[in-house]
Amino acid sequence: MVKVVVCGAAGGIGQPLSLLLKQSELITHLALYDVVNAPGVAADLSHINTRSTVTGHGKEAMNEALQGAHTVVIPAGVPRKPGMTRDDLFKINAGIIRDLSEGIARNCPTAFILVISNPVNSTVPIVAEVLKQHGAFDPRRVFGISTLDVVRSSRFVYELDSSIDPKSTRVTVIGGHSGVTIVPVLSKIPGQKFTKDQLDLLTHRIQYGGDEVVKAKDGAGSATLSMAYAGARFTLAILEATVAGKTGLVESTYVNLHADEEGTAAFRARTHLEYFAQDVEFGREGVSKILPLPELSAYEQALLDAAVPELKVNINKGTAFITDASKI
């Protein structure tokens, strides 16, 4: 039985993400949890003629939803409005993520946990600290989904060069998931050479792609459909590796670097970072390897240097929310 739970399943991301996951033959039970409307969304999706069973779980039924889950995907929480940073969401979303993590620790402590809720740079450390308190933290099983940055990167590169296939052109995006912490490694795209102006334009658009959508939606939220696409791509890659045993799958994702002690030792010693987005290879247990940092151009190294201090602040804020609330 492969039970996948979507927490926040009735939301702007949750609904289309659940629709995409309903297509997967790797899932036998799709459990939809939300504080509003989950049973309605579940009833609707349950009529789709694929094998998985769909169940809906309302506010009081979090434990039932999470019980025995193989994978939990979390797009629960509030999205940005124009003028807000992702960090402005911390006040509300940190508590939501803490409570869901408590539920996961109690009901499915070995689940793979895929975090979409912002600010991802801080919400992933919150999950980790809650699990640590329950003795249930395995860094190979907790992921911040930064796939939308990767998806945007290949699309925006395609807009400059329509001879590439945007779907199969994978761009490594390292760092984190907000503004300057998003560091696209454009120098490693095979066959591409960008002018300084193109690099500036592409980098800015990838780092602030989320703002483009927030502005266009004009108060009605942030990216939902492209995020559902990216979230499904990431979730399915995790399932392909952990359920179907497919090897060699790699995605950029924000993880705790202790998932690969040996591979990240030098990087951790140099940067003093505990969390970072990087290309990760998946295996049966989640992270099988964090790939070495690609050789960066001088341009990318400068971006990384600017990302590290902000990442540290974001990580410390998430960690302290659980370990020392007086510091928040």
Ligand SMILES: NC(=O)c1ccc[n+]([C@@H]2O[C@H](COP(=O)([O-])OP(=O)(O)OC[C@H]3O[C@@H](n4cnc5c(N)ncnc54)[C@H](O)[C@@H]3O)[C@@H](O)[C@H]2O)c1
């Ligand atoms: N990682 C990324 O790249 C990325 C991309 C887009 C959006 N996001 C983030 O995803 C989150 C959700 O965005 P959205 O547009 O779907 O928002 P939304 O408001 O449309 O949906 C959020 C859903 O979460 C539910 N919810 C709230 N508290 C909950 C709880 N305690 N338990 C279960 N469900 C709960 C709400 O009822 C709602 O249905 C936001 O924080 C947003 O910033 C992240």
Ligand SMILES: O=C(O)C[C@H](O)C(=O)O
């Ligand atoms: O921009 C946002 O707030 C949502 C998301 O993180 C995005 O990158 O689209």
